[in-house]
Amino acid sequence: MTESLASRLSQRHLLGTETLSAADALRILDTAEVFFDVSRRPVRKVPTLRGKTIVNVFFEASTRTRTSFEIAGKRLSADVVNFTSSGSSVSKGETLLDTVHNLEAMRPDVLVVRHSASGAPHYLSSRVRCGIVNAGDGTHEHPTQALLDAFTIRRAKGRIEGLTVTICGDVTHSRVARSNAWLLTALGARVRFAGPRTLMPSDTSSWPVEVFDRVEPALEGADVVMVLRIQRERLSGALLPSFREYSRTFGINERRLGLAAKDAIVMHPGPINRGVELDGAVADGPRSAVLDQVEAGVAVRMAVLYLLCAEPGQAAVS
Amino acid sequence: MRIVIDPEAAERGIRRIAGAIVERARGAGDVCLVGIRRGGEPIARRLALAIEQLEGQKVPLGLLDIALYRDDAATALPAPRLGRSEIPFAVEGRRVVLVDDVLFTGRTVRAAVDALLDYGRPRTIELAVLVDRGGRELPIQADYAVRAVEVGVGERVDVAETEAGLHAVVLAQGEPTS
Incomplete structure (x- = not known):
């Protein structure tokens, strides 16, 4: 059978x-x-x-x-x-x-x-x-996180194939970014990574992704914006000057979100550092899928x- | 292969059951139908239509997948077909008629009753089937059946839906589905 x-x-x-x-x-x-x-x-x-x-x-x-x-x-x-x-x-x-x-x-x-x-x-x-x-x-x-992200995207967008997904933040330390990159590309999405060079793996050539060291071009036309947590417990001071600096150059706020597709959704695996990688107003806003993910x-x-x-x-x- | 119900007999039988359902409560009232997926689905749809034609009132129709409630669920995992249940109305306090194609051991109906109770507490649950083939392993019986048939050991009953309507046939052991 x-x-x-x-x-x-x-x-x-x-x-x-x-x-x-x-x-x-x-x-x-x-x-x-x-x-x-x-x-x-x-x-x-x-x-x-x-x-x-x-x-x-x-x-x-x-x-x-x-x-x-x-x-x-x-x-x-x-x-x-x-x-x-x-x-x-x-x-x-x-x-x-x-x-x-x-x-x-x-x-x-x-x-x-x-x-x-x-x-x-x-x-x-x-x-x-x-x-x-x-x-x-x-x-x-972190495979079940990627699967629940894929499930959330599919419910919100009706499909995964053909979507552009931008994953931004501390990619190096993120098992969520890795699992999502493999899964979402296997399901037909285009995946972009954006983050400071110091938080990006030194060699991403074997990964099925496009890598950006500035967040703005990576957000352009994105259907899904996935924000990673800045992992204080895994970061040493040398990788990041300050959280305020990170927020100013890479933090996702209403203004930067304006570069993404009109109906883009915002995701975060939690727990959120409000005001660091993700602005509180966006996290609580109408485009946030954070609680749908949970x-x-x-x-x-x-x-x-x-x-x-x-x-x-x-x-x-x- | 032995034909036990042809499309015409199915239509007639379903109209008769629709009448009996309405008769029992002197009107369609708060009756709602729940087809057991997947075999009960076409029969439930036809029964809903027959009651509507009789009473001039739409009957709520839901579908129940019982794979998660099978008594062999934990040993026959995962179920080969796991489908969604769609019950778009509250069953609480209502008169529910469960609908299936073939009533055999009664285990599917037992699972369906358990599944339904997790959606609420209906006032009554009745059972309507196209074919009652005997061979019960649990104390369960149909309230309405289009036809009861004698089926030998090793034989099975197949119900199929074509453009002409519903067909029920008895097949010998090993005989392929028509």
Whole structure:
């Protein structure tokens, strides 16, 4: 049955968008539409993943992403457990692999992993039997963020193909920028990066993007303006003279937004540094899709968990 | 292949069911129809039209996808076809008639009742089907059926929609869909 084959992802893990096929990405987005509806009903829960266990394994601080995954799992009736590294055996010197093997011995179906080391989820995926979802690894990838961004764009614009998406800010440290660049180009969008040279990777030649070191030309005609957070915790003073300086030359405000398409939407993965990378009036304005992104996050993560909880080797029949 | 319902019989049967639905509450009143995707969809559309012709009043029509509510959902994941449910009206306190093509084990109807209750609390839920083929595994029965048929072990019932209308056939084991 070809339909049942097409209904599952071609891989057991979601590690990044660079290795995600366009067909798998569309399968996730289409499935998320169903769960988006579920989250707007009076009873925002379906019994589908009853008896499944999902563990959020977060070695790095996060409230939004962890909460979003937790709500997503609970709306599918899975049991969701949160593991945070502070106050755990990690602080007693346990290695990452030992920690994860211990969690795996409790027989979860999916581990949702966030780690400050790029590649950590990929490393774990070849060493565990359960599914792994990358919830952000260092400066590498954050696939569910890119998928929820794609979902938000598709709902707002009716399509992704042919759109111009400008991603501006601290690209070097941004896993959101990387995951979006791969995903959105695979889905047919044109992606532009804009930011100060010091915050742009030294070699972007292998990336499917157009790079600008000034924000104005990058904004011209853009359908989507995606603003990245200036990551204070990852920046050393040498890369950026001051936040005021950054805001003056790269911050997105009403005036700069005027260069984009008339119906352009503004996105931000959060948390926002108001008045630094994004003006407060724009963030709260009619073109802001920031809260739509958060709502989409739950639907997209429900879709990912649903599709990854398939029993290995068991074909679904209607 | 054995034809059990041809388009003419389907039209006649659906008109009869429309009459029975209206009769039960002495009018279409607050009745609304919910077709179970995907087989129940064409039957629900025709039934809505038949009630409208009878009563001169439009009947709200919704569609329910039950893939997320199947009792084998967690072991047969992901469902081969996951579709959207569209219930564009409040079911709270209403008289809902669920509509499906074939009633067999009753498991689909059980899932549909659970799914519907997550949209609100209807006053009553009734069940209308095109074919009742027996073989129930749960204590569920149809309130209205166009036709009940005897089906042998290994045989299956197929319902198809063509330009001429609805057809229901019984196929032997392994016989390809017509």
